[in-house]
Each structure stands twice: as structure tokens, then as C-alpha cells.
């Protein structure tokens with residue numbers, strides 16, 4: 152179904168033309184003053200300059216040329232707005248047609264092929280609060296693009312190939328020097344079982360990382376120790392990347408143990424990846440990539456490292472050369488991201504690659520994208536998009552921490568949110584213990600995800616668990632509560648009227664009913680905007696408006712107590728409300744329970 156805003160726009164553009172003005176002034180948008188009209192056009196205000204005529208005169212002439220069944224009223228409002236109100240008949244028919252159409256009448260666009268790089272957890276490090284955003288945002292972006300008609304391949308892109316792996320190997324060497332993996336003379340098979348648990352592993356990395364850092368007042372000896380440890384780790388990393396026997400096998404164990412844990416945690420978030428590839432998977436493309444850079448004569452040596460210049464004449468500030476290989480031919484963060492682009496081109500040939508990554512990494516991606524284009528690692532028309540997200544802060548405005556100042560593990564965070572919800576259900580006598588547990592997980596996830604997605608991606612936000620889990624206000628639980636309410640009304644009606652099958656939506660009988668229809672009719676426009684701008688928050692605010700309107704309908708109308716035909720029409724309408732809300736939350740990556 153065509154987006155109403157677009158239909159109106161062609162009508163208004165034509166009216167501008169018929170009145171003797173350029174049609175380009177006929178842009179239409181949603182009304183800023185919903186109390187006055189549904190849509191508006193401000194074009195007469197801008198046209199005034201070109202035609203040296205008062206805006207209200209232009210608007211007046213245009214309005215005279217607007218004639219259409221779908222429009223109840225098109226009027227000029229001083230100083231020169233054109234306010235448009237839809238006819239009630241059109242609105243109810245549009246909603247009815249949505250019910251009868253596939254995907255609520257959303258018209259597929261010609262789909263693109265997209266690789267979506269999100270998640271980005273690092274092997275051997277537990278997921279913490281910083282991993283919430285890429286997972287939650289990425290999952291929603293994936294669902295929105297799929298809904299619209301794109302083919303999306305979601306890749307977790309594990310951090311499994313950098314210096315941190317060399318550090319872990321070094322620390323293991325110190326702690327468990329007798330492991331077969333370190334025996335240079337050993338030629339047999341390595342044990343099947345990993346030589347550590349996930350808990351051990353997660354403790355090893357920070358311990359190793361700490362050894363490379365020195366205090367300001369460190370002694371020469373301490374400094375030398377840290378330097379040596381780091382140098383060993385660097386060498387380990389290089390050897391690992393050359394797939395040295397023993398090291399490579401040990402690394403596989405580290406990845407396997409860690410991955411199992413990661414998968415479990417992403418599952419809890421209802422976040423699903425199509426590919427579980429990592430930085431390491433791009434290693435086989437590195438030689439070819441270097442060759443492409445050599446052929447184009449863009450790579451050169453600098454201080455023992457290999458780099459490519461990416462500065463452009465129009466830059467206002469300095470953009471450092473992109474590091475391709477570190478000293479000793481060791482791959483670094485740029486290497487793996489670049490080689491991964493080549494890999495993606497060969498394996499998927501995508502139209503676009505979207506990265507959902509911390510916005511503080513923007514410069515890294517500027518370098519990588521420029522270098523990739525320069526070396527033809529991607530097609531010239533491949534779109535490379537960096538979706539940088541902001542930080543989750545505590546109430547003090549600083550990055551969110553645990554009470555004792557540590558990094559909050561994601562598992563713990565999810566648990567705390569679920570517990571909050573559980574406490575609200577604790578006294579509910581109509582639920583079994585099992586139901587309470589299940590429902591608090593569903594609602595907890597909605598609270599967490601909605602809180603994140605209702606903010607613009609690039610903005611920081613404050614983690615306020617009490618606010619997020621509240622059933623009132625612009626929250627996930629509020630949206631779910633509304634869906635549950637609609638579900639129970641429908642259920643009750645069907646129980647009392649077993650013969651009811653289907654009806655049709657009526658002309659709205661009240662302002663609030665009309666508001667609901669107007670909002671529903673803007674479903675396709677909302678999704679399209681969220682899609683074009685990669686902006687799930689637009690879906691959140693839309694759902695919140697619809698939920699609020701529905702609740703005031705519920706409070707002001709005897710939805711089911713009217714005479715039969717009206718009650719049935721109401722049921723059709725609220726079923727549609729439910730459908731829109733459910734599709735909406737599915738695009739955000741969560742679902743609703745049957746009761747709460």
C-alpha cells in the first residue's frame with residue numbers, strides 16, 4: 152500500500168503546479184500540530200521568495216487546487232501553512248486494507264544484500280555491559296532490514312586474533328608450563344578436553360593484561376618485566392598467526408570454551424547471528440590483500456610496519472596512515488577488518504556492509520573504509536556504513552559500573568533486571584511460580600532492549616533500572632502491558648461471543664479512535680523511516696504513541712459494551728492495534744507474554 156504521506160505529496164505538488172508554481176514546493180510531512188491537522192506542507196513559505204508573493208496568497212491558491220476524496224479538509228493557515236486533514240472514511244478503509252494485506256500493506260523495496268557486523272565480543276573476555284548495545288541495536292537493524300526486503304547476513308565478528316590471544320598464551324605458559332601445547336618436541340595428538348574452564352579463562356586475560364601495565368612510580372625492574380611480558384605476547388601472537396603447532400591448537404581450545412559461553416549469553420538476549428566468524432577467519436586473505444596493495448603501489452614501510460596513506464585533500468585534520476601489518480608482519484585490528492572486507496566480497500559480494508560498533512572507533516573505520524576502497528577490496532559502489540553507538544552511563548554520567556566500581560557483566564545485568572520485574576509479580580496470586588519466572592525474563596528483556604533502542608544510536612544514555620522496568624511511561628514493560636491488555640480484551644470477547652468470526656473496521660466514532668486509525672495508517676511510513684535512517688528509536692516512539700492512544704481509548708470507551716456491530720468493529724480495530732504493536736516489538740527484538 153502506498154504511504155499516505157507520499158500520496159498527499161503528489162496531490163499537493165500537482166496543486167502547486169496547477170496554481171502556477173513549481174511543484175518542488177509541494178513537500179508534505181506529518182503534522183507538527185496534530186490538534187490542527189494530520190499532515191502539513193510548508194512550501195508556500197519558501198516559494199514566497201521566488202515568486203515575490205505573500206506566502207498565504209500562494210497557499211490560498213494552492214489549496215483551491217487540492218481536491219481529493221481522501222482529504223476532508225485542506226486549508227491555508229497564516230502565515231502560509233497548508234494544513235491537511237484526512238477523511239474518516241479514507242482512514243478506516245486504509246486500516247481495513249492493511250488487515251487484508253500481507254505485512255500490513257508494507258510494500259517491499261527492491262532488496263539489497265547486506266552484511267551486518269555486530270556483536271564484536273572478544274574471545275576469553277566475558278560479555279559485559281559494553282556488549283549490550285551492539286547486540287541489541289544490531290539485532291534490531293537486522294530485523295528491520297529483513298522486514299523491508301533486504302537479505303541480511305549477520306556476522307558476530309569475534310575478536311579472536313589480536314594481541315590478547317598472545318597475552319593469554321603467555322600467561323598460560325607461566326601458569327601451566329607443563330602443558331603439552333608448549334612442548335616443542337611433542338608430535339602426537341593434543342588432548343580433546345580443554346586445559347581450563349571458562350571461569351579460569353576469564354580470570355587469565357585480565358591478569359595477563361595487568362602484567363603489561365606499569366605504575367607511574369615503577370622501578371626499572373618492573374618496567375623491564377612488563378616490557379618483556381608484552382614482547383613475548385607479541386611474539387606469541389605472530390606465531391599463532393602463522394599457525395604454529397601447539398599454539399594454534401591451544402588457541403582452538405580457548406576459542407571453543409569461550410564460544411560456548413558467548414553463545415549461551417547471546418541466546419539469553421534473543422540475539423542470533425548467521426555467521427560466527429572471527430578476525431582469525433580473514434587471515435587466509437591477508438597475502439592476497441597485501442598483493443593487491445602492492446600492485447596498486449599504495450603500501451609502504453614505515454618504522455618496520457607496513458602502512459597505506461588515507462589522507463584526502465579535502466580533510467581538515469590529519470588522518471594517520473592505515474596500519475596494514477605491524478612490525479614482524481603481525482596482523483592488527485586494521486589488518487583483520489580489511490581482510491574481512493575482501494573475504495566478504497568474495498563470499499557474499501554484498502551491496503552494503505554495516506558496522507554496529509562503539510562510536511569511539513570511528514577513526515579506525517574511516518581509515519579502514521578509505522583503505523578498502525583504495526585497494527579495491529570492495530566494489531566501488533559497495534556502501535560501507537559505520538553505525539557508531541554511544542556509551543551506557545551510570546546516574547553519575549560516567550560509564551556504567553558495578554557498585555564496587557568494576558565492569559558489570561552482562562549476565563549479572565540481565566539477572567538484576569529480571570529480578571526487578573520478578574519482584575513486581577511476586578504477589579500475583581494468579582500466576583504459578585514457573586510463570587512468574589518465565590514472564591520476568593520476557594518482560595526483563597523488553598525493558599532492557601527498549602531502554603536501549605528508544606535512544607538514538609549515537610547518543611549516550613543513562614542506565615536507570617527503576618525507570619526502565621516501570622510499567623508506566625515510555626518503557627518496554629508499558630508496551631508489553633498494553634499488548635497483554637488488548638489480548639485479554641479480545642480473548643474475553645471471543646469467549647462471550649463464540650460465533651464471532653470477522654467484521655470490518657467502522658468509521659471512527661470518537662477522536663481517540665480516529666487517532667488510533669491515523670497512527671496505524673502511518674505504520675509503513677514509520678518503518679520506512681526507521682529503515683532508511685537505521686533508527687529503531689523511531690519505531691519505539693511510534694509504538695509508545697500507539698500504546699498511549701489505545702490506553703486512552705480503553706479508559707474512555709466501553710469497547711465491548713456497545714451494540715453488537717460497533718463492538719465487533721472495535722474488536723477488529725484493536726486486533727489491528729495488537730498486530731502493529733507485535734510486529735513493532737518483533738522488529739525491536741523482543742516479544743510479549745500472554746499475561747503479566
Ligand code: ARG
Pocket residue numbers: 268270271272273308309310488506508
Ligand atoms: N572486538 C572489537 C572490540 O572489542 C569490536 C569489533 C567490532 N567489529 C569490527 N569489525 N571491528 O573493540
